[in-house]
Amino acid sequence: MNMINSVEMVCFDTTATNTGKRNGAGMLLEQKLKRSLLWLPCRHHIAEIILRAVFEIYFGKSCGPEVAIFERFSREWNTFNLKDFSIGIMDEEVRRAISAEECEANKEFCIKNIAKDHIRHDYKELLQLMFIFLGGSIPNFSFRAPGATSHARFMSKAIYALKMFALQKQFKMSSSHLNGFRNVCIFLVRLYIPYWFRTTNAVEAPNLDLQLIKNIAGYYDPKISLALLDKMKKHLWYLSEEAVGLAFFDSNVDLNVKRKMVEALALEKEFESNDDNGVYLRKNVNASIEEMKAFISKDLSCFVTQRTRNIFSRLEIDVKFFNLDPSNWCENAEYLKGVQILKNVTAVNDSAERKVKLITDFNRPLTHSEEDKQYLLHIVENYRQKFPSYTKTSLL
Incomplete structure (x- = not known):
């Protein structure tokens, strides 16, 4: 209870x-x-929505559960020389789309995140593929064999696209398909992958959600920009008035923005209005493309209303620290209490996905006893943590 x-x-x-x-x-x-x-x-599901929209621009909508060109690539995998691959940033059109400064910043991002522990092997694989695409070098790197081709598989499109562009000299495809994968890879490197790995923490999610919309609105390819704004305008409820309150505890949010957020808490805003404050972020409201483009000039304070205070009552946090300047919040016990409560709250359900897969694999085949089943699941989970892979090194 x-x-x-x-x-x-x-x-x-x-x-x-x-x-x-x-x-x-x-x-x-x-x-x-x-x-x-x-x-x-789950922000990873949000990322998949926009990735699928980018794919549909270049490859059309697919009625089947699998992606045909991915299946052909998988069948031909054993015929490829995996040492002979193309580096994405060496492509002239890629270099025009990704500046040298952005390339170096994203390579540093990859290095930082590759070193972390990941819940799935393909998370690390995606980062490695991005690093290779940008001209990075990984000792003893080898492409992993292709996995599932289903639309439902997280990141499958991203991983396949980067591999297929890298092996373009050996995998026959039309010029339109090659151009499509080139544009998909540019999108992956510039927007999708950084958002995917940064947005796991719930406290950081509101700021990253807004930044994603800004990046989409200002994206260099208007075809992709318009298609993704059309997708995102139907999902603005992610930036709800209460959820934006999580950003008060985000150390990445500028102090001036936090000051404006505090001021916005005291303003009377109409819940259903479509005013310049941007308070139309409800699930049943559809913003126009022009309104979406206007997000470029907005900050998080535009989404704060009196309802934002609900987050503090949920967490039983005294908001007297609002009387202090945001630069001094980290010295306040109640503010630090909120930081402590929220530090492990995630905005992705990857762990749940893994647990569902675990229970599906081991639920009925081995036992019908609930007690035995729970014991079995603990054993399997502990074993997987101890031996995360099947390599000789990890098993010895």
Whole structure:
């Protein structure tokens, strides 16, 4: 019972089964608990929405569950010389799209994140492929064999696109397909991959969400920019008035922006209005493309209303620190309490995805006893943590 009373937030993927207004899992959970929750949609699912939109620009919509050109690439994999690959940044059109400064900054980003522990091997693989694309060198690097080609698989399009562009001299494809993969790879390196790896923390998510929209609005390719703005305008509820309150605890948000956010808390704003403050971020409201482009000039204070205070009541945090300048918040006990509570709250449900896969694999095949099943799952999970791969080095 104590745990039930402590639930204040819920993270989920963005399918209708979770977000539906009547029978969505989020609504049903709120009905069960008899109170509202702060919804934290999985940012990785958001990233997949925009990646799929970019693919559809160049390769059209696919009715089947698999991607045909990926399947052909997978079938031909054993015929490739994996030492003979093209470096993306050496391509003239890629160099025009990615400046030398941006290239170096993204290479440093890759180096920093490759060194971290990742919940899945393909997360590290994606970073390595981006690093190679940008001209980086990895000792003893070798391309991994292609995996699943399903639309539903996280990052599969990204990983396949980077591999296919790298092996373009050996994998036959039309000039339109080559051009499509070139543009997809540029998008991956400039927007998708940095957002994917930075947006896991819920506190940092609002600022990164807004920055993503700004980057999309100012993207060099207007075809991609318009298509993605059209997608994002239907999902502005991610930047809800309450969720934006998480950004008060984000050390990456400029102090001047935080000062404006505090001022905005006291303003009377109409909940459904479409004014310059940008308070139209509701799930049932669709902003225009022009309104989306205007986000370039906005900061997080534009999304703060009196309802933003709800986040502090959820966390039982005294907001007297608002009487202090943001530069002094880190010396306030209540503010530090919020930082401590939120430091491990994520805006992605990757762990849940893994646990669902685990229970699917081991649920019914081995035992029907609930006690034995729980024991089995603990054994499997502990084993996977101890031996994360099947290489000889990890098993010895």
